[in-house]
Amino acid sequence: MHLQRVPGSDHSLANLVARRLAGAVVLFWLVLTLTFALLQLAPGDAASLLIAPDASAEDAARLRTSLGLDRPAPVQYARWIGGVLRGDLGVSLAQQRPVTTLLREAVPVSFWLGTASLLLTFAIGVPIGLAQAARRGRPIDHLLTVLTTTAYAAPTFWLALALVALFTYGASTWGFPAALRLPAFGIHSPAGNPGGWLGVVDLVRHAILPVGILSAVGAAGIARYARSNVADTLGQDFVRTARAKGLTPAAVHFRHVLRNILPALVVLFALALPGTVAGSVFVESVFAWPGTGRLLLSAIAARDFPVVLGATVVYAGVVILANLAADLALPLLDPRRRG
Amino acid sequence: MTASDASVPAGRAYRLRTTERMGAGLLLALTASVLLVPLLAPGDPLAIGDVLSLRLLPPFSTDVEGHFHLFGTDRFGRDVFVRMMLGGRVSLAVGVLGSIVAAALGTAAGAIAAWRGGVIDRVLMGLADTMLAVPRLVLLLVCAALWRPGLTTVVVVLVATGWMGVARMVRAEVLGVLARPYVESAVALGASPPRVLWRHALPNALGPALVATTLGVGNAILLESGLSFLGLGIQPPQPSWGNMIAGGRDVIVTAPWIALAPGLALILTVLACTLLGDALRDRLAGAEEESMRLGA
Numbered sequence: 240m241h242l243q244r245v246p247g248s249d250h251s252l253a254n255l256v257a258r259r260l261a262g263a264v265v266l267f268w269l270v271l272t273l274t275f276a277l278l279q280l281a282p283g284d285a286a287s288l289l290i291a292p293d294a295s296a297e298d299a300a301r302l303r304t305s306l307g308l309d310r311p312a313p314v315q316y317a318r319w320i321g322g323v324l325r326g327d328l329g330v331s332l333a334q335q336r337p338v339t340t341l342l343r344e345a346v347p348v349s350f351w352l353g354t355a356s357l358l359l360t361f362a363i364g365v366p367i368g369l370a371q372a373a374r375r376g377r378p379i380d381h382l383l384t385v386l387t388t389t390a391y392a393a394p395t396f397w398l399a400l401a402l403v404a405l406f407t408y409g410a411s412t413w414g415f416p417a418a419l420r421l422p423a424f425g426i427h428s429p430a431g432n433p434g435g436w437l438g439v440v441d442l443v444r445h446a447i448l449p450v451g452i453l454s455a456v457g458a459a460g461i462a463r464y465a466r467s468n469v470a471d472t473l474g475q476d477f478v479r480t481a482r483a484k485g486l487t488p489a490a491v492h493f494r495h496v497l498r499n500i501l502p503a504l505v506v507l508f509a510l511a512l513p514g515t516v517a518g519s520v521f522v523e524s525v526f527a528w529p530g531t532g533r534l535l536l537s538a539i540a541a542r543d544f545p546v547v548l549g550a551t552v553v554y555a556g557v558v559i560l561a562n563l564a565a566d567l568a569l570p571l572l573d574p575r576r577r578g
Numbered sequence: 579m580t581a582s583d584a585s586v587p588a589g590r591a592y593r594l595r596t597t598e599r600m601g602a603g604l605l606l607a608l609t610a611s612v613l614l615v616p617l618l619a620p621g622d623p624l625a626i627g628d629v630l631s632l633r634l635l636p637p638f639s640t641d642v643e644g645h646f647h648l649f650g651t652d653r654f655g656r657d658v659f660v661r662m663m664l665g666g667r668v669s670l671a672v673g674v675l676g677s678i679v680a681a682a683l684g685t686a687a688g689a690i691a692a693w694r695g696g697v698i699d700r701v702l703m704g705l706a707d708t709m710l711a712v713p714r715l716v717l718l719l720v721c722a723a724l725w726r727p728g729l730t731t732v733v734v735v736l737v738a739t740g741w742m743g744v745a746r747m748v749r750a751e752v753l754g755v756l757a758r759p760y761v762e763s764a765v766a767l768g769a770s771p772p773r774v775l776w777r778h779a780l781p782n783a784l785g786p787a788l789v790a791t792t793l794g795v796g797n798a799i800l801l802e803s804g805l806s807f808l809g810l811g812i813q814p815p816q817p818s819w820g821n822m823i824a825g826g827r828d829v830i831v832t833a834p835w836i837a838l839a840p841g842l843a844l845i846l847t848v849l850a851c852t853l854l855g856d857a858l859r860d861r862l863a864g865a866e867e868e869s870m871r872l873g874a
Contacts (some may be wrong), residue, residue: 269708270712272708273708277720277724388849388856392796392800392845392846392848393844393845393848394800394803394804394845396804396807397845401834401838401841404838514713516713520719535719536808539720540809547720558713559711
């Protein structure tokens with residue numbers, strides 16, 4: 240959030256970009272090291288879980304050799320880092336397929352789920368925060384505070400189950416119209432993808448509940464943040480000047496206030512991403528979406544360490560990229576941060 | 579914080595006290611009920627009785643033995659309300675313990691990083707940044723998967739993944755304080771570095787750390803329930819809100835109360851922590867503003 244400005248030093252934009260990029264690369268390397276260290280710290284290794292209890296010592300040794308687990312830790316570390324650099328994350332122990340192949344199938348599902356949810360999160364959350372700040376202390380502000388704080392407190396997986404109950408059990412009990420009987424599982428109808436526009440409609444109907452839940456919880460957090468941020472901005476002198484020169488409230492809010500909190504919102508985008516990722520793990524689990532979260536969970540259940548590590552690396556990479564993007568966007572949006 | 583806030587000190591102060599009362603009152607009520615309800619309940623809430631006649635009773639029903647079930651019974655005929663309160667003991671204890679220890683660890687790490695600087699600072703903050711780059715839930719899942727799930731693992735893992743934010747904040751706060759003139763005079767008067775840290779720097783960092791801890795309790799409870807929901811946290815038959823919700827998942831269509839009731843307790847608890855944390859933060863901001871006005 241804070242960029243240090245050293246007086247007298249020459250930090251051009253290109254210099255800043257280069258430093259941020261280098262920082263991101265170092266951070267990614269540190270994450271790779273951390274995941275490797277975690278695996279080393281854990282009791283037992285991947286082989287001890289794969290070996291049948293009645294296997295002979297020779298079989299066990301052969302398996303360890305084939306997995307490279309008999310090598311010293313530094314060698315294993317070098318192989319892990321080298322593999323990631325070549326885009327090779329190993330082979331899934333449970334499925335006997337390359338981890339990168341599994342991720343290539345799962346990541347797009349999570350990516351679109353997350354992107355749609357984040358867009359909606361901001362589209363809903365920011366206006367609510369603005370409206371609250373503009374009517375601070377009035378009943379509507381209190382009502383929205385109660386709503387956003389409650390939604391913020393609700394666990395994603397519980398909301399997901401509650402909506403499943405409402406749209407399956409409730410819909411048949413209270414006779415919802417057919418359009419409101421939303422499917423609660425998967426991304427396509429069991430009959431398969433009908434293709435064309437019907438396919439799109441089918442996908443959207445399946446996406447309404449997962450995306451809706453992720454956006455509602457996310458929007459509550461954004462609204463809480465935007466409210467306090469806008470309220471602070473509204474008290475500043477330039478807003479009083481804008482009002483004093485006779486601008487309409489809408490002009491004050493959109494041209495002056497929104498523009499001023501834009502950098503904060505960009506930072507918030509990077510901050511909101513891990514929350515969306517965490518939420519998507521639960522949502523994919525409850526709604527049976529074949530995304531990265533579900534892949535990670537099934538890998539954890541099967542103790543499939545290469546897949547667990549691969550998914551972790553992807554998640555960390557996304558967070559690091561989002562932070563980098565926010566860091567780079569800030570100087571473009573806010574001239575004061577160009578150093 | 580600005581002039582417009584300062585012009586309405588009375589209204590502000592009053593509103594603060596209301597949210598504080600609401601948050602603290604709600605937390606107290608929840609704590610009292612998770613402690614008392616299982617004690618007052620007839621029979622052992624973990625025991626499984628006559629399953630066929632007791633199972634899946636809807637809320638507000640009375641069973642054949644004449645016991646009243648506020649939130650109905652689960653598939654083994656156990657009272658959902660009593661189990662919910664029992665699970666609340668675990669959830670509250672894990673949340674409070676996890677976030678307090680994490681905050682203490684974070685405060686120590688942040689203070690040491692700011693005080694010693696150099697390599698120690700870089701190592702500690704590098705570790706913090708690295709761990710912050712992985713979404714906390716993913717980090718929790720990986721750790722919970724590598725070690726055997728259970729109460730101890732959950733608390734340890736919550737602490738291990740929860741100290742970074744507080745550490746960064748305390749470090750910034752302590753660095754700010756160390757640059758102030760009164761620290762310089764304390765040093766000139768012969769105060770030792772640990773004394774400067776303990777008497778001058780840390781008290782200033784305590785407020786933000788307290789706010790982070792309060793908000794952290796709610797967060798930790800949510801994460802614990804999430805882990806337990808996925809089967810990687812508290813293991814049945816010991817009830818926790820998360821594994822109770824998971825237990826009601828299969829019957830969500832026929833007996834939705836089993837999964838929905840513990841969620842309400844969860845929401846109320848996290849809401850209480852958020853209200854209290856927000857109120858404390860506002861109060862802290864108000865106090866800072868006050869001291870700046872007086873100092874100017």
